Every structure is written in C-alpha cells, then in structure tokens.
Amino acid sequence: MATRTPMLTPREAARMLGISYPTIKQWILSGKLSTVQTPGGHHRIAEIALRPLLAKDSLKPEAESRARFRRVSGRNQICGKVLSVRVEGLLAEVVIGAGDNQITAIITASAVRELRLKKGDSAAALIKSTDVMVERLDAE
DSSP states (O other): OOOOOOEEOHHHHHHHHTOOHHHHHHHHHHTSSOOEEOTTSOEEEEHHHHHHHHHHHHTSOTTTOTHHHHTSSOOOEEEEEEEEEEEETTEEEEEEEETTEEEEEEEEHHHHHHHTOOTTOEEEEEOOGGGOOOOOOSOO
C-alpha cells in the first residue's frame, strides 16, 4: 500500500515556516519551492519539501530564527528596533521603528520589565486583526 505524502496549501506552508503568504507565493513563482498543481491550478506543497527549510532555520541563532513566529498565533508581525520605552505607573509606551514607519504600543509596565525592553533592542509588534484601523491614502 502506497504512503501518501501530506500536501499543504501555500497558506498552511507559510504558517509552518513562519513566513508571510506573499513570500511563499514569490518562492513558488520563482521556483525556490516546488509545488504540485491541482486540476484547478492551485499549488500544493509536499510537507517533506519544507523540512530542509525548517532545518536550515533551526541552525540560526534564536533571535534570527523564524521559529518564534511559529509559536505565536498572530501572523501580522512587524519586526523592528525599539526606538523608545517610556514607563509611567502601570503602563508603558513602546515605540518600534520598522523601516520608515513607527508603531506605538501601550503595554503594561510589568511586561516591559519582564521582556527587559530598552532602546535599541530588536522587537516585533504583533497586530491583532480586530484591532487594526485602516485609512485610505489615495484619492477616489
């Protein structure tokens, strides 16, 4: 009896690798990641094809590894550097710079102490989809 190789959708594979959906689509289209196409033209990725990528990632230092993204349910994660930390009472304001953008988070002062956050640290802002506001920038 033949053993069937588990096949994943690109979105499932992206979650497993801790990368974004657009990134995995680029990898598929550029040939970096081989896929099988369904009769409807959808890509499927053999789970075994991800093992070398997961193994390569496991060799990186923890701070550079994508493993931490696989341990958190939120996928909207923006990495950057801590620009400032201001603690007042029970709350703290943490500003993270990501490219030309800044993200300001209000978290508990105890979370800042527990994470030992300070200016210059690498950090990720995890954005919950129910708490994101959107503004249209182009004219209609």
